[in-house]
Amino acid sequence: MEDKRATGRDVIEAVVDNMTQSLEPLYTKTLAPSLFQVYLHPNDHQRLMTIEGELAVEASLRLDRALSELNAGRDESPLEKVAKLGAFNKLLQGDPETEAMTYERAGPRWDIRIDPHPDESFPRGGIEVASQLAIKASSTYAKGSDTVRISRTQRIGETSKRDTKTLDVLARIAFTDDSGSHEYAMTKDEILIGRRADVWADLQVVCPVDVSRKHVRIRRVPAGNGFEILDVSSLGTSVNGEKLPAKDLVQWTRLPVRARIGLAGKVVLEFESRIS
Known part of the structure; x- marks a missing residue:
């Protein structure tokens, strides 16, 4: 029986899955994470590392398309309806019924990195993606956002799941x-x-x-x-x-x-x- 392996397409889809599960709603828009760290079984990483650049380009195109689909498929949000009625003060009061108007990338570009998984027991064919929101860096210290929220997703075989386990502090x-x-x-x-x-x-x-x-x-x-x-x-x-x-x-x-x-x-x- 052939061992499972993570293909380049699997990696791209895992990144997109993570992005759609890690959206951060604001008042006027919803931000998508722009930094993605992908972890693979060492064998999968060794096979794909020579095309990491191509994978990053393809993943960026797929992420762009996913954002476009999110924006194209959204209905008129309660926020827009409120604005049309001249009741924008409901937004300022944090009305829970309001939704973000558009979907946007948090950082200036998509950044996708691929490394071998540090856990030796991580299964071949598995993919773990850790993402975070990013704000455009300053010119002096290349500082990102002051608040960093990391979101992790795992795909084992055909299953994609959000990692919610409590982690021990090492x-x-x-x-x-x-x-x-x-x-x-x-x-x-x-x-x-x-x-x-x-x-x-x-x-x-x-x-x-x-x-x-x-x-x-x-x-x-x-x-x-x-x-x-x-x-x-x-x-x-x-x-x-x-x-x-x-x-x-x-x-x-x-x-x-x-x-x-x-x-x-x-x-x-x-x-x-x-x-x-």
């Missing part, structure tokens, strides 16, 4: 960047950390461009306790003052239970493992 990361003090809860086996921009990162920091958009990866040690860290940046990463091996060496380094992680000398992350 580690906590506290840091201060140009937007203030923050604490991040690590709830999956591998995360990507980088400067906030119109590309995907699980933990995004607001800082100068010395910090790369994809700067460092942290993962739970496979088949064991503890964590490892990998530098993928241009200007380097340190742990407790010691510089990590350069990114071209692709060398994972064991993380202490508590560690100070320096990003290009600009931002310090206070890492603390919560694994007993």
